Amino acid sequence: MDLWFTEYHTQNACFSIKVKKQVVSLESEFQRIDVFDSYDFGRILVLDGYLMLTEKDEFIYHEMITHVPMAVNPGIRDVLVIGAGDGGVVRELTKYESINRIDMVEIDKLVVDVCREYLPRTSCRLDDPRVHIYYENGLDFVVRKDKEYDLIIVDSTDPFGPGEELFTRVFYANCFKALKGSGIMVNQHESPYYPNDALAVQKTHKHIKSVFPIALVYQAHIPTYPSGHFLFGFASKGLDPVANLDAGWDSLGIETRYYNTGLHKGCFALPNYVKELLD
Amino acid sequence: MDLWFTEYHTQNACFSIKVKKQVVSLESEFQRIDVFDSYDFGRILVLDGYLMLTEKDEFIYHEMITHVPMAVNPGIRDVLVIGAGDGGVVRELTKYESINRIDMVEIDKLVVDVCREYLPRTSCRLDDPRVHIYYENGLDFVVRKDKEYDLIIVDSTDPFGPGEELFTRVFYANCFKALKGSGIMVNQHESPYYPNDALAVQKTHKHIKSVFPIALVYQAHIPTYPSGHFLFGFASKGLDPVANLDAGWDSLGIETRYYNTGLHKGCFALPNYVKELLD
Numbered sequence: 001m002d003l004w005f006t007e008y009h010t011q012n013a014c015f016s017i018k019v020k021k022q023v024v025s026l027e028s029e030f031q032r033i034d035v036f037d038s039y040d041f042g043r044i045l046v047l048d049g050y051l052m053l054t055e056k057d058e059f060i061y062h063e064m065i066t067h068v069p070m071a072v073n074p075g076i077r078d079v080l081v082i083g084a085g086d087g088g089v090v091r092e093l094t095k096y097e098s099i100n101r102i103d104m105v106e107i108d109k110l111v112v113d114v115c116r117e118y119l120p121r122t123s124c125r126l127d128d129p130r131v132h133i134y135y136e137n138g139l140d141f142v143v144r145k146d147k148e149y150d151l152i153i154v155d156s157t158d159p160f161g162p163g164e165e166l167f168t169r170v171f172y173a174n175c176f177k178a179l180k181g182s183g184i185m186v187n188q189h190e191s192p193y194y195p196n197d198a199l200a201v202q203k204t205h206k207h208i209k210s211v212f213p214i215a216l217v218y219q220a221h222i223p224t225y226p227s228g229h230f231l232f233g234f235a236s237k238g239l240d241p242v243a244n245l246d247a248g249w250d251s252l253g254i255e256t257r258y259y260n261t262g263l264h265k266g267c268f269a270l271p272n273y274v275k276e277l278l279d
Numbered sequence: 280m281d282l283w284f285t286e287y288h289t290q291n292a293c294f295s296i297k298v299k300k301q302v303v304s305l306e307s308e309f310q311r312i313d314v315f316d317s318y319d320f321g322r323i324l325v326l327d328g329y330l331m332l333t334e335k336d337e338f339i340y341h342e343m344i345t346h347v348p349m350a351v352n353p354g355i356r357d358v359l360v361i362g363a364g365d366g367g368v369v370r371e372l373t374k375y376e377s378i379n380r381i382d383m384v385e386i387d388k389l390v391v392d393v394c395r396e397y398l399p400r401t402s403c404r405l406d407d408p409r410v411h412i413y414y415e416n417g418l419d420f421v422v423r424k425d426k427e428y429d430l431i432i433v434d435s436t437d438p439f440g441p442g443e444e445l446f447t448r449v450f451y452a453n454c455f456k457a458l459k460g461s462g463i464m465v466n467q468h469e470s471p472y473y474p475n476d477a478l479a480v481q482k483t484h485k486h487i488k489s490v491f492p493i494a495l496v497y498q499a500h501i502p503t504y505p506s507g508h509f510l511f512g513f514a515s516k517g518l519d520p521v522a523n524l525d526a527g528w529d530s531l532g533i534e535t536r537y538y539n540t541g542l543h544k545g546c547f548a549l550p551n552y553v554k555e556l557l558d
Contacts, residue, residue: 011297012318018291039291040473057472060550193336193502194319221500221508221550223472228507229500258550266548269541271339271500 005036005044007051009226010194017041017054017224023118028110030162035118041224043119045086047111048161054224055121058088061188062122063259064220064267065232066092069151069184071249071264072241074098076150080178082138082166084155085111087123093153094125095254102131103149105142107162109135139165145178152179154187159200167200169207176211176237184236189217192274193227201231205278208235216241217278218267220258231274242268284315284323286330288505289473296320296333296503302397307389309441314397320503322398324365326390327440332365333503334400340467341367341401342538343499343546344511348430348463349375350528350543351520355429356380359457361417361445363434364390366402372432373404374533381410382428384421386441388414418444424457431458433466438479446479448486455490455516463515468496471553472506480510484557487514495520496557497546499537510553521547 006016019036023043026033034046042055053061066089070076077100081089085106093102104126106112112133115123126133134141138156152175157163165171166187175185189204191197201217209215212235222230234241242265249261270278285295298315302322305312313325321334332340345368349355356379360368364385372381383405385391391412394402405412413420417435431454436442444450445466454464468483470476480496488494491514501509513520521544528540549557 010319013297013320014295016293016295040289041292193500219500221472221498221506223506223508227500227502229502257552260548260551260554262548263550264548266545269539269545271537271542272539273536275539 005038005046007049010196015224017044024114026110026114028108030108033111033114035114045115045119047157050158051224052157053086053088053122057222057224058122060220060222060258061230062088062092063256065089065153065155065186065188067254067256067259068218068232068234068241068264068267069153069186070096071246071261072239072244073150073182073184074246074248075182077101078149079103080105080142080145080149080152082142082152082154082156083163084153086115086119087112087126089153089155090128090131091122091125094128094130096252099130102128103134104131105134105136105138107135107137137165139171139174142171142174142178147178147180149179150183152183152185154185156188159190159204167204167207169210172208172211179237181237182239184234184239185212187233189231189233191225191227191229192231192277193229197226198277202277205233208233212236214238214240216268217270217274219270219274220267284317284325286328289475294503294505296323303393305389305393307387309387312390312393314393324394324398326436329437330503331436332367332401334398336501336503337367337401339499339501339537340509341371342535344368344432344434344465344467345371346533346535346538347497347511347513347520347543347546348432348465350525350540351518351523352429352461352463353377353525353527354461357428358382359384359421359424359428359431361421361431361433361435362442363432365394365398366391366405368432368434369407369410370401370404373407373409375531378409381407382413383410384413384415384417386414386416416444418450418453421450421453421457426457426459428458429462431462431464433464435467438469438483446483446486448489451487451490458516460516461518463513463518464491466512468510468512470504470506470508471510471556472508476505477556481556484512487512491515493517493519495547496549496553498549498553499546
């Protein structure tokens with residue numbers, strides 16, 4: 001049978017993945033949630049029709065959003081993760097014995113339930129004793145926090161739908177407040193290639209730059225995201241992601257398939273057209 | 280009307296571009312040649328059903344295959360370009376006043392004729408007086424050359440069809456012979472993501488490494504190529520692409536939309552899974 005999942009990157013460009021079957025399809029209070037078994041990408045998670053992860057390349061996203069900040073400050077103990085219902089960020093964070101607490105705030109409990117059942121490769125560490133899951137709005141949660149976290153990872157969906165609020169200046173200002181003095185915030189920053197995504201990149205970066213003294217952008221190759229050229233934001237109260245890269249990270253013995261400290265330095269060097277977009 | 284060009288990246292994954300019309304479709308002695316007008320990517324060139332370039336992002340490929348070697352050795356005078364019928368590499372090379380001669384060897388004259396007529400943005404500098412076009416097989420041409428070039432750029436199609444020979448050890452050995460003492464060879468090196476492409480990457484790198492004392496790989500984000508994660512090979516008789524990066528490149532005033540010297544250093548830092556593929 002020919003059964004294809006198609007994501008439109010624009011009205012005039014799309015990427016299609018042949019699937020074996022639809023594993024589950026549910027409608028939560030917030031969004032439609034689908035899981036498919038695909039031929040080439042393993043299981044894939046789709047929210048409101050947008051591809052969120054594939055088992056084939058989720059390691060790239062999750063390693064890059066987690067190990068870049070962790071390698072800058074080995075003193076990170078308290079971490080807040082916003083979104084990230086699939087558990088991939090938590091899986092990477094639990095590789096660090098030095099972390100004491102991981103608070104995860106996910107608006108949609110059904111995403112977590114679905115991932116626990118159907119995506120064990122990402123959700124496998126959600127029961128680590130250091131992990132506390134709060135099912136609520138990320139902005140409401142962070143508003144109540146003051147200098148509590150060393151690191152905030154914003155692993156949201158796109159800047160429309162349930163994740164929209166997590167791209168606002170108000171949200172970033174509250175993240176700043178919730179961070180300790182050496183705090184770092186990392187966020188998924190969309191792609192610079194297609195015009196609509198590029199506008200989101202621009203707006204998001206402007207907001208973050210208006211709140212944090214250090215606000216940089218780094219890139220990764222994530223083939224199943226639109227254009228495959230994906231950006232992350234690195235913002236901090238003072239730590240520079242390259243100058244402050246911890247020389248001891250390699251000796252931690254953390255296994256990664258994408259991230260390494262050479263790449264860490266390289267990924268902050270952006271193409272001219274992306275730099276112009278951000279300026 | 281809904282008219283879509285689709286390229287299969289594997290049997291189970293494809294990328295589709297909505298087109299306004301087919302501008303031309305011809306069959307040469309070597310391959311089928313199509314040009315389409317698309318909505319989001321400008322004109323696109325398709326050879327034997329494979330997307331070769333789009334006007335929207337060809338600058339990434341052409342800048343990265345040209346300026347990386349040019350910035351390593353400002354003394355480059357004699358350049359051999361193999362393939363490159365669309366003229367994009369020549370366009371970038373002619374930005375250097377220091378270059379004396381550009382020999383371009385393209386097996387398929389009809390590709391050049393089509394690009395001259397329908398893709399002026401890439402073919403615009405093919406009439407530069409320093410450019411000499413030879414319509415013949417790249418291997419046959421390079422076999423006759425001895426220590427004649429400072430730089431060879433291999434801008435071939437994929438490692439099957441008319442470009443197959445340009446991925447063999449014999450070809451690379453003849454490129455080595457055709458290069459002067461400080462010679463550099465750069466080639467398009469496919470993508471590491473999909474299994475078949477990854478095998479080609481591995482085989483190509485092994486061949487080049489067996490011929491050149493310096494053989495490295497660098498990467499770029501080219502959204503319309505399979506996976507968007509594209510590799511280039513940098514091989515030389517002695518020059519190291521990062522250690523020997525010329526500090527004077529920025530002062531040349533060459534305008535680029537992707538390449539810059541910061542990115543030059545960053546693009547040689549590869550993800551772990553790519554490094555493992557190459558080892």
